[in-house]
Amino acid sequence: MSYELVAYLGVMDAGKSTLALQFHHSLGGEGILYTCMDRGGSGVISSRLGLAxxxxxxxxxxxxxDELAELKPPYVVVDEVQFLTAPKQVNHLADAVDGLGLDVYAFGLRTDFLGRLFPASQRLLELADRVEELPVRVNCWCGARGTHNARVRDGVMVFSGDVVEVGDMDTYTVLCRRHHRAGLA
Known part of the structure; x- marks a missing residue:
């Protein structure tokens, strides 16, 4: 049997966490769920639809x-994969596929608010057996496919600051490439 590391990367609001929970449910609910800095708090995968x-x-x-070698789950689902320590922890996921015979499904954001790959997302793209497009299309305000996450403060795009700002007062929106590069949120 062939095991895989599968990446589901995209923009905000594309249903990543909902899909992660759906995978867990449809695979029997016996696997291990991991998350990192979820909006719902520590130790929970939560979706904007209210699933948790x-x-x-x-x-x-x-x-x-090491943890997966000890636990021996039938599969692994990782949400918010972009926040993992890269390349180390992403390498661990690939090693679990190859060395432990596990399927690993990883869900997260591809790029940050500046349009740059998160380091963990980059490593996941380098190692994944498959990269799947998320099924939910998110549109920019102009109607084009949303491809970039933007940080907005007082109605204006922000182009500086830490990539992860816990408790910040900014909002986020999804834009097409053209409007992201032009700074038109």
Whole structure:
């Protein structure tokens, strides 16, 4: 049997967390769920639709391979994969596929608000057996396909600041490439 590391990367509001929870449910609910800095708090995968499930919180010091070797789950679902310590923890996921015979399904954002790949997302793209497009299309305000996440403060796009700002007062929106590059939120 062939096992895979599958990446589901996209923009905000494309249903990543909902799809992660759906995968877990449809695969029998016996696998391990991981998350990192979910909007719902530590140790939970939550979707904007109101779905939520307990998960293991990934911290920078966790060796995912060692933990999975000990737990021996039938599969692994990782949400908010963009926040993993890269390349180390993403390498652990690939090693779990190859060395432990596990299917790993990883869900997250492809790029940050500046339009740059998150380091963990980049490593996942480099190692994934498959990269799948998320089924939910998110549109820019102009109607074109949304391809970029934008940080907005007081109605104006923000082009500086930490990539992860916990508790910030900014909002986020999805834009097409053209409007993201032009700074037109």
């Amino acid at each position: 499930h307990e998960a293991r919180e990934v911290t920078p010091d966790i060796d995912l391979y």
